[in-house]
Amino acid sequence: MKRISISIFLCFLSLVIYSQETFVLNRSYSELSFIELVRELEKDEGLHFYYMPEWLDSIYVDFVVQETRIDDVLEAVLKETGLKFHIEERDIYIYEGNPIVLQLPAFKSFQKKDPVISFNRNDMADNESKYLETQSMSEENFITIGNMKNFRNGRRAAVRGKISNKVSGESLIGATVFIKETGAGTITDVNGFFELKLLPGKYRISVNHMAMKEMEYGLNVLSDGALTIELENELIELQEITVINKRNDNVKGMLMGFDRISTKSMKEIPVVMGEKDILKVAQMLPGVQNVGEGSSGFNVRGGSADQNMFYINKISVYNTSHLFGFFTAFSPDIISDFSLYKNNIPSKFGGRIASIFEINTRLGNKNNFFAQGGISPITGHVSIEGPIVKEKVSFVASYRSTYSDWILKRMNDQDLQQSNASFYDGTLGINAELNSNNNIRVFLYQSSDMFSLSERNDYQYSNTGGSVSWKHSFSNSFSGDFSVSSSNYQFSTNDKNNITEAFTHDYYINHSEARADFLSVKSENHRIEFGVNSILYDLNRGDILPYGDDSNRIPISLGKEQGVENALYISDEFGLLPRLNLLLGLRYSHYAQLGPVDIREYTEGMPKNKYNYNETISFGSGEIAKTYSGFEPRAALNYGIGPKSSVKASYNRLRQYIFLLSNTIAIAPNDQWKLTDYHIAPPVADQLSVGFYHDFRDLGINISVEAYKKWINNVVEYKDGADFISAEPLETQILQGFQDSKGIEFLLKKTTNRLTGWLSYTYSRSTVLVDGIFDEEKINDGLPYPSNYDRPHSLNFVSNFRISRRLSFSSNVVYTTGRPVTLPIAAYFSEEQQYLLYSDRNEYRIPDYFRIDLSVNLEGNLKYKKVAHSYWMLNIYNASGRHNAYSVFYEVEEGQVLGYQLSIFAQPIVTLSWNFKFGNYNSD
Amino acid sequence: MDKKTINIQSLKYRFRFSGLRLTLLFIVLTFFGNACIEPFFAEIEEETKIITIEGSLIKGNDVQTIIISTTTSLVNQKFIPVRGCDVKVIDELNNSFTFDENVDGTYSLAIDDTDLVYDRQYRLNIVTPTGGKYESEYEILNRSVAVDTVYYEVEERIETYTGDYMEGVQFYIDIRAEDSTSRYFRWNLSETYEYTTGGPISYFFFDTSLEPIPPRNIWAVFRCWITEDIQGLYLSNTINLTINEKRKIPLQYVSAKTDRLKIKYSLLVTQYTMNEGAYNYWEQNKIATQEPGGLYTQQPSRPLTNLYSVNDSDERVLGYFWASSRSEQRIFVPRINSLNVHDKICELHVFDILEDGEGPFPIYVRVDEETGAQMVGNPYCFDCTLRGGSTTKPDFWK
Structure with a gap:
């Protein structure tokens, strides 16, 4: 080791007198090792030095000082070593690397608690400055957390931070914070806060957020403390497609089967009719499919559409589609991002067995007013946002509506002119950051659809909801999130096909939910979450009433239902071994069917039908008719094979207490949600998955392979000819079976440079078995059959190529195996007519599905200070014009049974849409 | 491949689209402006041979007929009779009526009207030459309900593929029955019309x-009358109604694009009342031929039959044995001057x-x-x- 010997002679006749802040030395030394000097000073003068011995053991000093300040001494001693120091009262810190920047960015309340001392460049020696300039991190990016007063060696410090948008002041949700030295990371919560537990020391952290410039900081952690990081908009990366796993990392995070996509990323994905649509984007992800173009909802890993829970800012949404599903009932302008959990579902979620789809809306600009919107051939949409109280309270509101009536009136068909179709959705969000410990959000949502077909059918439905949530920090490491929400879904239909039989039907469900979620961060790799939630369901399946004076329809009351679902959960995520992280979670859910209700008791050992019941039991208002409950374990592990690879595994159990009555393949606008009850048990799913994850960081490519197997008990199926608007109780029409799904999903994502996007391939199978005791309780003779969503091969390719800052091209390529279908396999004659004999259920498939979409995005002038920005989007949906079968049907024509297929997008659909932004605002 | 664009209006009639499916197509065509129907061929490899027994006992028919056949492949559709069966109808009093095979697979017998008694139960009993024994459950003979009114209205339609307007006559029927009688109805339609050639033969x-x-x-072969049965299942019920009455149930549509309405047209409606089981069987057959692969249709079901194999309870049997009585009404449509009837x-x-x-x-x-x-x-x-x-x-x- 190189031995550095430093000789100094200082005779500093200072006028500065000894004070509390400055310690003055009067000594002389010769050939003394610096470490010995330190020990002597510690012993004699009561100073404390903090340092790494290996830094100092090669330094020897020769000096004589009189009345010289300690800082001048140290400066002289350490001048040539590259080491730096910091003095705080009697504590002296010696450190390597960049100087400590003690001036924290604005985060006032924390500054009060933790006064910091600033260093500025002018105080530094020239060679220090030069040294620093050669470092990758600039001095502005070096942050000290806490102070020496509270420093305790070996004790973890809670580092609490907040990340916000430098321009708008908006908190950034889901920004990732990554400690390079330890490989640990976290993500900011809904209010932009994050928390890490770190041993005192120096770290390099990188902070990243979709659409924002990535920032790197040096962090010197001394004790508990806080910081604010402001990120700038990434003005250049406009065409970026980002799929970000929560807790940043494909490799390091605990989550599996999880995807998070920002609206900004969606902008570049080609869409039908120029509408950004989060559900359509979700369908491009591995393991997510839908049954056909324009069908509402989607199917996750072989599950039916009602096995997915949709939350928009904690409001549950029971119908997510406009116009049957051609559009999604969430305006793109207001959405910040969405998260889809397919497995390893966090313990705080429950109630649906296939997936949780969580939509976050934008918080609104706290500093400036801003508007954006757009026009496509079908809709116009606009949103505005701005401060209510500057820097504290912001609002954001959106509205979208179709001008389809204008289209209809152009049709020269009388029936179409008498028909109409319209929809709208609107939101209002208010975000109040009362102080750094309290944040309140209020959100209101409504979507509505109406279509009527001439003199035949009218459909109308709407979702309405509101939520209030309060996020409170009890301490640096412990926070709570309390919310109440209420949502209503209702529909009404009129069937006027026959005047004597015409009827009207109104339905509603109210979902009222309260929840409290707590997070305690013990250290950077130890987090505990726990909480409680409670849902009250109040639904009325409605009455079938005669419509019009000529109708003789028998009025039927389908009945009201009430139920309450409560759940408690706790989950603990911790590092067990240096590379092994575990997550153990347990959720306990309890559901009670409440009266008033009348329930039939069926004869034991007989099928449940209208002939086999002896008595009816009545339960009074509020009385519990039936309960179901159980534990829902959630476990996951992540084992790092190296810095770039990991293996993960997880096990989940989920219970679902509500389902959709639907015996058609796609969800219809008059499908009723129904609670589990005395006779109908809740579906329960167990899912096991394993995965391998690897990052090619240099290339900006992540890959993952996930395999899963899922078992669902009590999956709901229906007897042939089930009729949900008849007076017969549903238990006589519902069958419950077993569903078995398995699959393997490959995903390759590229998130950097000009070409971004992803390629996924999924092989999956899903079968259903309904094998009751009696013949009428069997489907397909009690043999397993492919579920409606069994599409073994699925390939999705989403790409975006940026030609320049203003121009980009993107494309989708979709291939899936055709959906299963039951087809006629033979004909038989009866009374000289032919009838069809069908195959086993879902034995055949409609033709494979293939589609290419292309789009071109042209941004207007990108001048930062420009008031209005606009961009054009040209989309070509189904560019190859392939006739993808939507459905098949058979006709008997002149004694021959002929098959037909219906394709609904039988040629390329070209749309041009225009979008604008007012206000110099560029988040998103 | 023969591609066809479709017109929404025509779908209502041609493919019997209704309700949601029709609304969906309406939306597609309105907003996206294109949809396409083209032939679809599935590669079906299965060979099935399932016995099909179609039998009815209709009080009022001169001859009762039971037809026994097996299923035929879709590719090469033909009637495959089962010959040489022993066919008997037995009533609840154990009176037995043996049928004779006149035509291949078609067994018939003229049963005296006095042996066909309302509310009495009958069942079918068949033994095939290979020893297969098939029986039906007892079926009650339903009382007839007189046809209330058959009428027609001149209506416009749009042709399926051409999108052209056409005019024609839509027939309707009303039900008006006592509450005590059956609420399940089926109609068989038979049309007769008069037509001529262009002129005499010299x-x-x-x-x-x-x-x-x-x-x-x-002039011997100048003027003809033709009678044909109209294909299709015409069914309706009144179970959802407070009274056993229903109006304006659509039957057959006759387009003026043929010459059927040129001189005089007549529709004979034969009304049968049915039991719930028989009705459901036919209704499920009807649904099954609609759109088995549709997103807004139910899975095709196996219509529940009342026939079963005595030897092998797992054997599938197709068809239904039902007992009913008939009532008829004939309606004439004279030349309608306002209709632009196709002149051949x-x-x-x-x-x-x-x-x-x-x-x-x-x-x-x-x-x-x-x-x-x-x-x-x-x-x-x-x-x-x-x-x-x-x-x-x-x-x-x-």
């Missing part, structure tokens, strides 16, 4: 020479021995009244019986 040409037609025969134009040309003389024979010749030229053309333009009609005026024709 001569016919056989081999080499023109033979004059005897004057009494000049026969293109005739002057007879040329070199071009036309090769046959097939006979070659009919009509002498043009104005020019005296010998005109020839399609034989259908001369002989109305070639279209399947009869020159005998039906008894019921008014």
Whole structure:
């Protein structure tokens, strides 16, 4: 080791007198090792030095000082070593690397608690400055957390931070914070806060957020403390497609089967009719499919559409589609991002067995007013946002509506002119950051659809909801999130096909939910979450009433239902071994069917039908008719094979207490949600998955392979000819079976440079078995059959190529195996007519599905200070014009049974849409 | 492949789209402007041979008929009879009626009306030559309900593929019955219409020479009446209604694009009342042929039959044995002047021995009244019986 010997002679006749802040030395030394000097000073003068011995053991000093300040001494001693120091009262810190920047960015309340001392460049020696300039991190990016007063060696410090948008002041949700030295990371919560537990020391952290410039900081952690990081908009990366796993990392995070996509990323994905649509984007992800173009909802890993829970800012949404599903009932302008959990579902979620789809809306600009919107051939949409109280309270509101009536009136068909179709959705969000410990959000949502077909059918439905949530920090490491929400879904239909039989039907469900979620961060790799939630369901399946004076329809009351679902959960995520992280979670859910209700008791050992019941039991208002409950374990592990690879595994159990009555393949606008009850048990799913994850960081490519197997008990199926608007109780029409799904999903994502996007391939199978005791309780003779969503091969390719800052091209390529279908396999004659004999259920498939979409995005002038920005989007949906079968049907024509297929997008659909932004605002 | 664009209006009728499916298509066509229907061929490899027994006991029919066949492949559809069966109907008093096989697979018997008693139960009993034994459950013989009203309205439609408007006649029926009678109805339709060729036959040409037609025969095959059963299942029920009455149930649509409405048209509606089981069987058959792969249709179900194999309870049997009684109503549609009925134009040309003389024979010749030229053309333009009609005026024709 190189031995550095430093000789100094200082005779500093200072006028500065000894004070509390400055310690003055009067000594002389010769050939003394610096470490010995330190020990002597510690012993004699009561100073404390903090340092790494290996830094100092090669330094020897020769000096004589009189009345010289300690800082001048140290400066002289350490001048040539590259080491730096910091003095705080009697504590002296010696450190390597960049100087400590003690001036924290604005985060006032924390500054009060933790006064910091600033260093500025002018105080530094020239060679220090030069040294620093050669470092990758600039001095502005070096942050000290806490102070020496509270420093305790070996004790973890809670580092609490907040990340916000430098321009708008908006908190950034889901920004990732990554400690390079330890490989640990976290993500900011809904209010932009994050928390890490770190041993005192120096770290390099990188902070990243979709659409924002990535920032790197040096962090010197001394004790508990806080910081604010402001990120700038990434003005250049406009065409970026980002799929970000929560807790940043494909490799390091605990989550599996999880995807998070920002609206900004969606902008570049080609869409039908120029509408950004989060559900359509979700369908491009591995393991997510839908049954056909324009069908509402989607199917996750072989599950039916009602096995997915949709939350928009904690409001549950029971119908997510406009116009049957051609559009999604969430305006793109207001959405910040969405998260889809397919497995390893966090313990705080429950109630649906296939997936949780969580939509976050934008918080609104706290500093400036801003508007954006757009026009496509079908809709116009606009949103505005701005401060209510500057820097504290912001609002954001959106509205979208179709001008389809204008289209209809152009049709020269009388029936179409008498028909109409319209929809709208609107939101209002208010975000109040009362102080750094309290944040309140209020959100209101409504979507509505109406279509009527001439003199035949009218459909109308709407979702309405509101939520209030309060996020409170009890301490640096412990926070709570309390919310109440209420949502209503209702529909009404009129069937006027026959005047004597015409009827009207109104339905509603109210979902009222309260929840409290707590997070305690013990250290950077130890987090505990726990909480409680409670849902009250109040639904009325409605009455079938005669419509019009000529109708003789028998009025039927389908009945009201009430139920309450409560759940408690706790989950603990911790590092067990240096590379092994575990997550153990347990959720306990309890559901009670409440009266008033009348329930039939069926004869034991007989099928449940209208002939086999002896008595009816009545339960009074509020009385519990039936309960179901159980534990829902959630476990996951992540084992790092190296810095770039990991293996993960997880096990989940989920219970679902509500389902959709639907015996058609796609969800219809008059499908009723129904609670589990005395006779109908809740579906329960167990899912096991394993995965391998690897990052090619240099290339900006992540890959993952996930395999899963899922078992669902009590999956709901229906007897042939089930009729949900008849007076017969549903238990006589519902069958419950077993569903078995398995699959393997490959995903390759590229998130950097000009070409971004992803390629996924999924092989999956899903079968259903309904094998009751009696013949009428069997489907397909009690043999397993492919579920409606069994599409073994699925390939999705989403790409975006940026030609320049203003121009980009993107494309989708979709291939899936055709959906299963039951087809006629033979004909038989009866009374000289032919009838069809069908195959086993879902034995055949409609033709494979293939589609290419292309789009071109042209941004207007990108001048930062420009008031209005606009961009054009040209989309070509189904560019190859392939006739993808939507459905098949058979006709008997002149004694021959002929098959037909219906394709609904039988040629390329070209749309041009225009979008604008007012206000110099560029988040998103 | 034969591609066709579709018109929404026509779907309502041609493919019996209704409700949600129709609304969906309406949305597609309105907003996206294109949809396409084209032939679909599935590769079905299965070979099935399932026995099919179609039988009814209709009080009021002269002859009762039971038809026994097996299923046929979709590719090569043909009727495959099961011959040589022992076919018996047995009533609840154990009276037995044995049927005879007149035509292959078709067994019939004239049962005396006094043996067909309302509310009495009957069942079918079959033994095939290979020893298969099949029976039905007891079926009650339903009381008849008189047909209330059959009527028609002139309505516009749009043709499926061309999108052209067409006019025609839509028939409707009303139900009006006592609450005590069955609420399940089925109708069989039979149409009869009068039509003519373009004119008389003057001569016919056989081999080499023109033979004059005897004057009494000049008009012999000019005017015909044809009666055909209309395909399709016409079913309705009143179970959702407070009273056993229902109005304006659509039956058959007759387009003015054919010449059926040109002179006079008649529709015979035979109404049957059914049991719930028989009705459900037919209704499920009807649903099954609609759109099995549709997103807004139910999975095709296996219609529940009342027939079963005595030897093997797992064997599938198709068909249904039902007992009912009939009532009829016939309605006539005279020439409607406001309707632009398609006038079938026969293109005739002057007879040329070199071009036309090769046959097939006979070659009919009509002498043009104005020019005296010998005109020839399609034989259908001369002989109305070639279209399947009869020159005998039906008894019921008014």
